[in-house]
Amino acid sequence: xxxxxAATHDSQGLSGIxxxxxxxxxxxxxxxxxxxxxxxxxxxQATREHQVAVSGPLRSNPTRQHRxxxxxxxxxxxxxxxxxQVTCPQGQVSAGWHGPxxxxxxxxxxxxxxxxxxxxxxxxxxxxxxxxxADSARTVGFPPKELHDLxxxxxxxxxxxxxxTRYAVRSGVEGTVNEFxxxxxxxxxxxxxQGKDHIQLVLTAIAVNIERLSGLPPAEETPTPRRPxxxxxxxxxxxxxxxxSWRTLGTCPGPSRSPTESSSxxxx
Numbered sequence: 001x002x003x004x005x006a007a008t009h010d011s012q013g014l015s016g017i018x019x020x021x022x023x024x025x026x027x028x029x030x031x032x033x034x035x036x037x038x039x040x041x042x043x044x045q046a047t048r049e050h051q052v053a054v055s056g057p058l059r060s061n062p063t064r065q066h067r068x069x070x071x072x073x074x075x076x077x078x079x080x081x082x083x084x085q086v087t088c089p090q091g092q093v094s095a096g097w098h099g100p101x102x103x104x105x106x107x108x109x110x111x112x113x114x115x116x117x118x119x120x121x122x123x124x125x126x127x128x129x130x131x132x133x134a135d136s137a138r139t140v141g142f143p144p145k146e147l148h149d150l151x152x153x154x155x156x157x158x159x160x161x162x163x164x165t166r167y168a169v170r171s172g173v174e175g176t177v178n179e180f181x182x183x184x185x186x187x188x189x190x191x192x193x194q195g196k197d198h199i200q201l202v203l204t205a206i207a208v209n210i211e212r213l214s215g216l217p218p219a220e221e222t223p224t225p226r227r228p229x230x231x232x233x234x235x236x237x238x239x240x241x242x243x244x245s246w247r248t249l250g251t252c253p254g255p256s257r258s259p260t261e262s263s264s265x266x267x268x
Contacts (some may be wrong), residue, residue, distance in 0.1 A: 001205055003198035010036035013106050018050045032170045039107035040147045043154070043255055055167060058154050064132075071129040074140055079114075081145040086114040088138065090124055100144050109143035180206060 002020075003136070004013050014037050021027045030053045038056040045051045078087040095117040100110035115137060121127055122136045131138040142148055157163050180186040184204050187213040189197045228236065235242055237261035 001198070001202050003194055003201055005194065009107055010034075011039045011042045013055070014042050015045060015049070018046055018052055022050055027052055029053065030166075032056065032167060032173070034170070034174075035059065040143060040151055042107070044147060044150055055163070056149065056170075058158065060155075065129075072126070074112045074142060077114075077140050079142060079148065086116075086140050088116060088130065090126055090197075092116055092124070094140070095120070109147045112142045112144060113141045114142075121168065136172075161264040176208070184208070 002013050002017050014033070018027065027050055029051075032041075033054055035057045037054065037193040038058050040058075043054045043058075044056045061074055062067065063073050066073035068076070072089050075100040076089050080087070083098075086094040086097075088094075094114040096115040097112070098115075101113070102110055116139075118135055118137045121131060121138055124130070127136060133139075143151065158167075184207075186201065186204060190200055191197060232242060
């Protein structure tokens, strides 16, 4: 259970969660998360520092062409990181390459900006499919190579039936979150201070676990009894009575006592 300030973005808590799980030897090979945790820098950090594959919906390309599904989106441009140039779908090569620049968002990757010149875009017959800017020049922004490769690989993997089947397990987590929010009113804390709020969350989680365990059906198979200890075996061999709390332990129950027999009578 991790508790952060309300203004802290979800993905900023991911590294601390992995660090604490690693300290306790509980790191998973794959961590299924929602879209709030799937920023490229944090996916890369989890793999590099903890060898954990973070799986969750990765946000799609934000360009207007991609959202409207018309024209040339960013993925239609060929990016050559070695030569630091971008080639558009009409074969024009970018005239400038700048960055990477840090972004204002803590969840966004650094941005490289490639720009085509006006004299390349204005006479292009497909200009209206590419840009609507006043100067008629197209600018393309994209993350550094390692993050760009990770982005392409993750987006391609998320289209496969295998990934969708594996990620469906996440629905159980969403059900638990819904139970916390609507069944226990956890969206509003009862106390002031992050420390007290954390205690409330932990106690609520314990209560939810107890409630779920109490609702499980009884096991159909009889549990295997524990083997008797050396001292219990010693008592059984000599037909000496066991203390009351030991009668159900082990495979060789001792002789029974009368209901009026006190525990002090069992001293050896």
